[in-house]
Amino acid sequence: MNFFLSKKIVLVITPIVAVIVFFVFSSHQSVVDFNTQVKPIFNKKCITCHGGVRRKSGFSLLFRADALAKNKSGKPAIIPGDPDHSEMIRRLTVNDPDERMPYKHEPLNKQEIDILKRWIRQGAKWGDHWAYVAVEAVDIPKVETGWTKNEIDNFIYEKLEQERLKPSTEADKPTLLRRAALDLIGMPPPEKIASQFLNDNTSRAYETLIDSLLASRHFGGKWAAMWLDLARYADTKGYERDDSRSIWHYRDWLINAFNQDKPYDKFLTEQIAGDLLPDPTDDQYVATAFHRNTMTNDEGGTDNEEFRTAAVLDRVNTTWQALMGTTFGCVQCHSHPYDPFTHEEYYKFMAFFNDTRDEDTYDDYPLIRHFTDSMHQKLNSLTHWLQENVSAEKAIEVNRFLRTWQPSINSLTADQFVNSELADTKFLIFRNHAVARLKHVDLENKNLLIYRYISWKKDGIWAIHLDKPDGPVIKIISPDTTSNWKITETEIPVGSGIHDIYFTYTNPHLKKAEDNGQQIDWFYFTEQFPGKGKQGYDGNKKIFWSLLTVQVPTTPVMMDNPTWMHRTTNVFERGNWLVKGDVVRPAVPHALNPMPKNAPNNRLGLAMWITSKENPLTARTMINRVWEQLFGTGLAETLEDLGTQGIPPTHKELMDWLSWKFMNDYKWSVKKLLKEIVMSSTYTQDSKLSSESLEKDPFNKFYERGARVRLSAEQVRDEGLCISGLLNEKMFGSSVFPYQPKGIWLSPWNGAYWQKSEGQDQYRRALYTYWKRTAPYPSMMTFDGTAREVCAARRIRTNTPLQALVTLNDSAYLEMARHFAYRMEKAGKDLKQQISAGYELALYKPIPVSTLSVLLKLYDQSLQKFKKDKDKTCEMIGENDQHNNPETAALVVVANALLNLDEVITKN
């Protein structure tokens, strides 16, 4: 009683104190904070008309320089230090409705005007948004409580105290076990880890559990699945035809990177610029597939440059969205009305990505060619031989060409067609009396042309002219006929300088004007295989050709243009790629940290900038993302936007403290970061709500209890497979095709169909499921998966009847229920034991009596049915084997119900 009384008094006193405090501190002397006091007024009342897009009367409040500059009237609106003569204040307070601002809207209130006046008097200082200021060391709040286990708890407890909330008690062991496993490895704990924890009564039990989960090989699967949304990973190219693309090596790279705890700065560097690292390994190339998950348009008649450009823009937007929690795409069309980024800066940033070899080709060039070990040995010995006998540069050049077929000229860049064309807008094709041009080819010292082609008719005469269609012929070729792609070479006279090259082609066997003679994929102008006369020349040349032409799996990768292919970047006026404005060079926005010293002005330098400790966004974004994975909501809810339009963090100091630790103490180790968080009292709290918490903290913003979140699409499937014992723990490899209803895939112009995987491949973890962009796996989409068309920084959780239909009726889940029932039968002697065992298999704790009785009743109802109906029994079991009896069928119904319990599809 006393307790309640005192609490009431506190409630009454608090506002009074607050009012007094307000009066004391809002005196004219107190310093106005731009970010928290002034900027919100601007954003709410002024910026729509006086921002980046509209600058009515030439007045803009976006940057300080703009705001203080003279506007159309010739006078500045703000005179620092002198509110009484500042036009802005006059216009906010004047009575004439034609003059008074905001024009035709509610006037500002007294407090707002007072803030602005004081702000101008104090010098109209601009402030930077918190997320654009570098992370600094943060003092840990001192709190007096026995509740804290590590520093995270100090931050949380301080806020709880301020809000007069109390943390919850620790969750029971089964709940912690399941929670930590779902969070860290994305699925229920492996049996060994589970039993060890449940039987360990020492004080170190929980930490041992965490260490085992972090060391588990399943760890990478969970975190890779998260990253795949950011990387917009899919197994198809997107758009109309949505053909298959082989890029799963990137998914495997992610799993390995997380499992090996690759430091986050290195993890990002390799994805952004692995190809620019010295002597890049195949793995480092594969990492750059991060930005080759952009879509490629194979639809006939498309402009390849349009879709190349779309991919580059997507890389810019994804880099900001995924790695720096910023919606940079906003300035694609015009300067940002709210955040300090300009339209021009967008295109300067784009210039980092715009000079790459990819050109929306059908084969997704450039690719890394995955050689077998023995091929790699050959390549290494060839490279070594070149280093010894020719030069280090030549060795690098040849090595790169064999691994990537680059830098070759894609035939789809040809133009000036006469009787020739890009077949299906993909490959240069010659008909009789054809002419076509290749622009701007570097022939300096080149005496060999290697090319990939198809030639349907013999006796074709293909001539290469310099500079003009009837210019000097440097070579006449009559390629062998072949109906499959073939790579071959032809000698050309030693060239000099850069030229436009014209091809002509005639063939006496082409009778009709529309008959095709020859088709070319790419051209590579080079020098004859070097080292002639040196020992081992013949053998190494042979190796060169065998490696060049061998068919191997590939992965699309990033690679920059050589100098002579350099592509300039222009500003796109109002975001329209066809309207090119000023030429720009690569640069990062002024509002953030400068490029680090010694950073090259390319993607590698960009990666150094992103992973610099001075970058205010990178660490914070990752901290926020990891927090969201564990607690269901980020410290700042808008993972996609830490800018002024995002929702501010609930615990900014904690975010900064963790960011600082992440960079400096953990040296960017994600596993260390995770351990710190899951070891906190904050994380291990019970997730039950009380009526008080429901009232005071309904969304758990202050973390007065543990998180309670529905499982992700992947977790729902993985858990079902684990509980039923069906999970195939195999890792890596090309994507798989688990059961999917008929008629999901119907892409036009694409004969592909869903061929269900054989045997155990049907039961792989969800992240191995083949992801088709235009028709993703249905149950994943129902549980809020994203289509992976563009980067998705956050999944919005929903709760719909269609989700219920998946876990109730999808054949994949029915099969899980069957196997779950068989597992239950084995686990207990009688029915009660069996159902109890099933519940424990799912939730690691004994079944409550009331739950057991509900399920026993369901079993009885089912059994009565099946006893009377052999056919239904048979259908429920699905196969005519030893399980075909009414008892098992009834247990399948119970298993199906268990898999649908809220507790089972929720992380408690």
Add this chain to the structure above:
Amino acid sequence: MGLGALAIGSLIGCRSRSSDGTSNVLFDPAHPLAPKLPPFPGKAKAVIYLHMAGAPSQLELFDYKPVLMKLDGQDCPESLLEGKRFAFIRGVPKMLGPQAKFAQHGESRAWVSEHLPHFSTIVDEVSFLKAVTTDQFNHAPAQLLVHSGSPRLGRPSMGSWVTYGLGTENQNLPGFVVLTSGGKFPDAGKSVWGSGFLPSVYQGVQCRSEGDPVLFIKDPEGMDRDLRKASIDAINEINRKEYDEYKDPEILSRISQYEMAYRMQISVPEVMNINDEPDYIHEMYGTKPNVACFANNVLLARKLVEKGVRFVQLFDWGWDSHGTDANLAIDIGFINKCRQVDKSMTALILDLKQRGLLEETLVIWGGEFGRTPMQENREGKQNIFKGRDHHTEAFTIWMAGAGIKKGGSYGETDEIGYSTISGKVEPFDVQATILNQLGFDHEKFTYQFQGRPYRLTDVKGRVIDEILS
């Protein structure tokens, strides 16, 4: 569902309110599809959008061009080709005269070709937009533009916007239903009915004529309705106990979703079964038993709207008349496509009218762009059959019902149907008009995402008052 859940639902809605006060308050996770009133009273309660995927030729249907007939077979003048980009036409193509006879119909004297004999009897019910343009000349981006206001993937489709804004009248059916025919999905795939950045609950639910009408709607074999009822009761009973322990309102929401799932399992197959319709209705629509065809889908659309579904989106694939084979020939396959849709789309208007539903149901018919007045010469060669290439500068769509002018027509093209000369509209204008008929100002109907308010019409759009009654 208890009151607690209701209260919490509205609070959760507040949570997605962004910092500057712009709100996504229409999203209530506990009742994401609860019916909501539009900002102002709209004429339309429901929308049926008939999309002819592949883009039908306006020159063989509605845009009568006798001058083009005279130019048939002549080289296309350079002036029409300069600075233009086509999907497949290269070099200098030949002009292709209309491959159909035209006549004027009804009191509105609307020109309709012989390919649509049924439709020509109801021209006085519809308004034509004859000068629609787009800037996308490939199917997938153009379809996305029509349905999501952006040629790129990632934006919510119109149906998603509408169900987000209005919810749905019938909680036992999805609010936004998609029906496809023609054997393929539209070129842009499921993204044309995707929810983009809106919560996934607003994505279109594909109802199918073959297999389960909605994915996973059928109970597993061996489980009859009683048993399913018993198992959902058991699940919910255990979940209620869990709620008593955890007090998490999300559990109550899950309980109600399982109840709704059970009801949907009954109501969806019911509404998707057209066999109960009387013979004269089948005759009127020209349905075919047990196949996924346009006529069946149109009848389904009427049934769905009648039952309170908010937005029904039909895609019929196969209108891409390039002339590369007989099916895609403007004088062969195209005529078959017309036959497949003529009777049923006419029946839809008449049937809605006789049920008094036309006044509150907006019907839109159209493709994603038009076809060229020139004959396609793919890769510079004459195609084997007569066909037309993609054309962005002029095409026709029609709208009917829910406050659309009867017997109206807006916009004109030049004498060969190449360019618009008056009354030009873009997909954004059509979207603005559709939203307007539903009671939304398209400029104010926004969703906060990635730091800024997004709207269906991007930064464009004008309500086409000229076709409103």
